[in-house]
Amino acid sequence: MYSPRIDRIHARLEAEGLDALLVTSLPNIRYLSGFSGSTGMLLVTPRGNRFISDFRYHEQYKQEVDQAYELLDNTGRELVKELLPVFIGEGFKRIAYESDHVSGTMGSKLAAMEGLTPTTGWVEELRMVKDAQELAAIEAAIRLNEEIFSEVSALASADITEADLAAEIEYRALKKGASGSSFRPIVASGPNSAKPHAGFSQQRLVPGTPLTFDMGMRLNGYCSDMTRTVFLGECTPQWRRVYDIVREAKDRAADAIKPGLTGKEVDAVARGYITEQGHGEHFGHGLGHGIGIEVHEGPRLAKVGLTELKLGHVVTNEPGIYLPGEGGIRIEDIFVVTEDGARNMNNLPTDVVVVG
Numbered sequence: 352m353y354s355p356r357i358d359r360i361h362a363r364l365e366a367e368g369l370d371a372l373l374v375t376s377l378p379n380i381r382y383l384s385g386f387s388g389s390t391g392m393l394l395v396t397p398r399g400n401r402f403i404s405d406f407r408y409h410e411q412y413k414q415e416v417d418q419a420y421e422l423l424d425n426t427g428r429e430l431v432k433e434l435l436p437v438f439i440g441e442g443f444k445r446i447a448y449e450s451d452h453v454s455g456t457m458g459s460k461l462a463a464m465e466g467l468t469p470t471t472g473w474v475e476e477l478r479m480v481k482d483a484q485e486l487a488a489i490e491a492a493i494r495l496n497e498e499i500f501s502e503v504s505a506l507a508s509a510d511i512t513e514a515d516l517a518a519e520i521e522y523r524a525l526k527k528g529a530s531g532s533s534f535r536p537i538v539a540s541g542p543n544s545a546k547p548h549a550g551f552s553q554q555r556l557v558p559g560t561p562l563t564f565d566m567g568m569r570l571n572g573y574c575s576d577m578t579r580t581v582f583l584g585e586c587t588p589q590w591r592r593v594y595d596i597v598r599e600a601k602d603r604a605a606d607a608i609k610p611g612l613t614g615k616e617v618d619a620v621a622r623g624y625i626t627e628q629g630h631g632e633h634f635g636h637g638l639g640h641g642i643g644i645e646v647h648e649g650p651r652l653a654k655v656g657l658t659e660l661k662l663g664h665v666v667t668n669e670p671g672i673y674l675p676g677e678g679g680i681r682i683e684d685i686f687v688v689t690e691d692g693a694r695n696m697n698n699l700p701t702d703v704v705v706v707g
């Protein structure tokens with residue numbers, strides 16, 4: 352599974368006349384080696400890939416890291432003063448590093464070293480295109496998320512708080528085998544649902560208003576992310592109209608997604624429709640984002656989304672309309688780009704649901 356990924360990095364190094372890539376982003380390390388710990392680095396090079404970490408992670412190295420990597424113990428050894436000079440001494444003349452994934456201080460030290468070359472996005476670009484195993488992992492994280500959403504949304508009532516439901520989500524995530532939520536869940540009722548990133552509060556759920564759940568699971572290293580807005584007690588005709596606009600915007604964007612289109616063009620489909628319906632100013636965020644090892648990764652579906660969609664990209668589609676002081680509606684599913692369109696990876700319908 353890891354060798355085709357490593358081969359691509361080797362090919363890129365060769366194409367750019369570089370000897371090695373020093374990988375410092377943890378999600379990138381996971382993608383290229385399997386390591387899920389919190390401290391480590393990779394030196395990816397056709398001249399012998401290394402996994403660099405201290406004694407705390409040597410057991411984990413044996414359990415998780417692909418055999419393409421030899422362990423290099425850096426216990427008590429500093430990267431710039433001690434390790435890099437060793438590599439340079441071995442004849443690595445040009446070492447690329449991930450300039451987006453080093454601290455400011457480290458970045459300036461590396462920039463000052465002879466032969467060190469800043470790069471951005473090499474691994475992220477590969478990560479956007481999911482292989483079959485990754486799609487299966489995302490699919491499993493989605494199934495678990497849908498299961499927990501169905502259970503927890505059924506508990507909604509005017510007697511409990513947003514935090515009660517958020518706690519149920521977190522508890523069930525761990526009980527059912529996830530390593531946790533892929534982000535802190537949003538459970539937002541009434542006026543709180545007008546805030547796209549409301550989180551949750553100790554406030555009781557408000558009858559007759561939207562109740563937004565935005566939640567995701569991290570399962571076997573891959574994330575899911577789904578939003579459903581349900582209604583507590585009743586869905587008023589006013590909210591029904593807003594709901595139908597959001598759902599139609601999402602469906603139109605879903606029909607538009609296909610290889611070759613940019614994220615910006617897909618965003619414009621949903622945004623154009625919502626604007627036509629008079630709610631342009633109530634949809635203030637991007638339409639979606641890539642998802643995989645990280646809950647937010649490339650490509651973006653947004654006004655700034657210039658990346659062209661490709662077969663195997665996995666993106667969320669999550670339009671919303673937020674009416675300040677009243678409430679908001681958002682619906683979110685995950686789509687995988689296919690040869691001539693996109694497939695919705697979620698199974699849960701988006702019909703209006705009244706709970707409680």
Ligand code: ZN
Pocket residue numbers: 565566576577578669683
């Ligand atoms: Zn979400």
Ligand code: ZN
Pocket residue numbers: 576640667669683
């Ligand atoms: Zn999302």
